[in-house]
Amino acid sequence: MLGNFSYCNPTKLHFGPEALDALAGELAHYGKRVQLIYGGGSIKKNGIYDQVVSILKAAGKEIFEDPGVMPNPTTEKLYEGCKIARENNVDLLLAVGGGSCCDYAKGVSVSAWCDEDPWEKYYVRMEEPANRLIPVGCVLTMVGTGSEMNGGSVITNHATKQKIGHVFGEEVFPKFSILNPKYTYTLPKYQMVAGIYDIMNHITEQYFSGEDDCTSDYLMEGLMRSLLHSSRIAVKDPENYEARSNLMWIATWALNTLVAQGKDTDWMVHMIGQSVGAYTDATHGMTLSAVSLPYYRYVMPYGLHQFKKFAVNVWGVRPEGKTDEAIAQEGLAAMEDWMKEMGLVLHLAELGVTEDMLDGIAKGSFIMEGGYKVLTHQEIVDILRQSL
Known part of the structure; x- marks a missing residue:
């Protein structure tokens, strides 16, 4: 570290x-x-x-x-x-x-x-x-x-x-x-899955930074695997105590500052998502889910080693005979499949965002420097457009 x-x-x-x-x-x-x-x-x-x-x-x-x-x-x-x-x-x-x-x-x-x-x-x-x-x-x-x-x-x-x-x-x-x-049992499904993605994104915002062998990464990979397992159970059986208790505990440890130790941390998805929320008042977790995949696909080449780890250690992608880029892309594809399975919003248009809002949303997005690529205003606009 x-x-x-x-x-x-x-x-x-x-x-x-x-x-x-x-x-x-x-x-x-x-x-x-x-x-x-x-x-x-x-x-x-x-x-x-x-x-x-x-x-x-x-x-x-x-x-x-x-x-x-x-x-x-x-x-x-x-x-x-x-x-x-x-x-x-x-x-x-x-x-x-x-x-x-x-x-x-x-x-x-x-x-x-x-x-x-x-x-x-x-x-x-x-x-x-x-x-x-x-x-x-x-x-x-x-x-x-x-x-x-x-x-x-x-x-x-x-x-x-x-x-x-x-x-x-x-x-x-x-x-x-x-x-x-x-x-948490009586929470509507839409709010539950939005919360689940908020947890996931809290972890990935910290995970996708740094290049060293960091113990925090191993902790986060375990949290993410547990999240995937419990989320699938909770969506089908909202009153499954074991699943709901695990989700509650994962959420706490995802953002109580522990796994950030030794990391630069990114937070660019949150900056963009929060700006979307300022324009739409949309549910926070859904603003994050709508912009995540376009953002991660854009920055993936700059942090390819970490996206490869993400694919193999979190999503179980088999690396044999594949390039690092192919492995990383397969990991993000697996993430997209899970997001669809959860019923998450994948397009900003579903939250009421229109083309004429993009420049303002980009202006309201704080530029963070802890991730693999420091974005320009135009790059944020392009990512938002991909998210529509």
Whole structure:
């Protein structure tokens, strides 16, 4: 492994069917005033809301509700959450939901006591917080983002047509996260498979970088093989606990910073996909699936050794008698077959993207330098056009 790194992950995880039993003990570490963050109300239908509120009340907490977090949290919603947090001087932000709720909670954590516009400070200028932070805890109901064990917070600004993620330091990581795989059973199939691809792309964004023999690559290959196995089971049998528990655990380890150690990391698919999301509000995982294959086929010649490894070690491509390029292409073809099997979106037009949006989407895509090819604006436009 090349380079130097320091590693720390401060989030405490509680995993399994009885994981919520740990919430009361975690609440004891924080003050009385809790901002309860959740989305569109599904947690009220499936009973999770009542369970969490009961635990909060039994712990003597005062609850300040912050519902309505959308799949792509907006600046307007962020400001609303900050107002709730400030006016009630909350001691803990408890996010109950998927990655968007967790991302939003971290955004409120750094922004509530910020003395300037948090969008400009944190998402445009990418500065780090020096103000008071509010602790975050998560009760996860959807897998994909890994937000339950990292410092990432993605916010959408519709006025500027930007969707930007800021990966904050360990002080912003959730203090604890509760992961019960059974909470994911009622998720609609479209959202489930979008989350599955988000997991896959988190891994490939880190995998497709570097040229050395890196232990992180071996870890990622194992995670990807496990993901392929469990995803096929979960799509056919959504209440298969073993498959859903594996998916939840893979999602966490795909983006809790462990496998990034010793890697440059790419993230160009995410930059393009997030810009697509800013224009369409489409489901995050589907924006990634729509642009991935054209992007990877474009950069494959520049990282051929790694794409060959990907084909052989993840997809089981037999290399005998084949050129490295043929092996790599066969691996991406196998990936495409799996994506079709999952029911993933493979064309941007399905998400409402039109030709006239391409230049703007390309302009909104941050250029990353950790992958095998640093793209120009025109190359991004060309990849988007291939994705239509």
